[in-house]
Amino acid sequence: MNTTPDGTSTNPIDRIYEIAGRYGPDSLIGQFIRRAEPEILACTSRVLERVAAAKHQPM
Numbered sequence: 751m752n753t754t755p756d757g758t759s760t761n762p763i764d765r766i767y768e769i770a771g772r773y774g775p776d777s778l779i780g781q782f783i784r785r786a787e788p789e790i791l792a793c794t795s796r797v798l799e800r801v802a803a804a805k806h807q808p809m
Contacts, residue, residue: 751794762794 751762760768766787773779783790 751790762791766790 751765752760754760766783769783770780
């Protein structure tokens with residue numbers, strides 16, 4: 751959720767909007783991605799927190 755289809759860096763909110771816009775808000779994928787948005791954002795946040803914590807761990 752942090753890269754676009756072509757590999758460019760992005761953020762999860764913009765990625766969700768990109769997916770919904772590409773497929774259309776009334777498509778099955780558009781409906782699903784909007785419905786799943788809270789869990790996608792929560793999961794992405796947890797991953798980023800763990801990556802940040804791991805960077806601060808002594809080797």
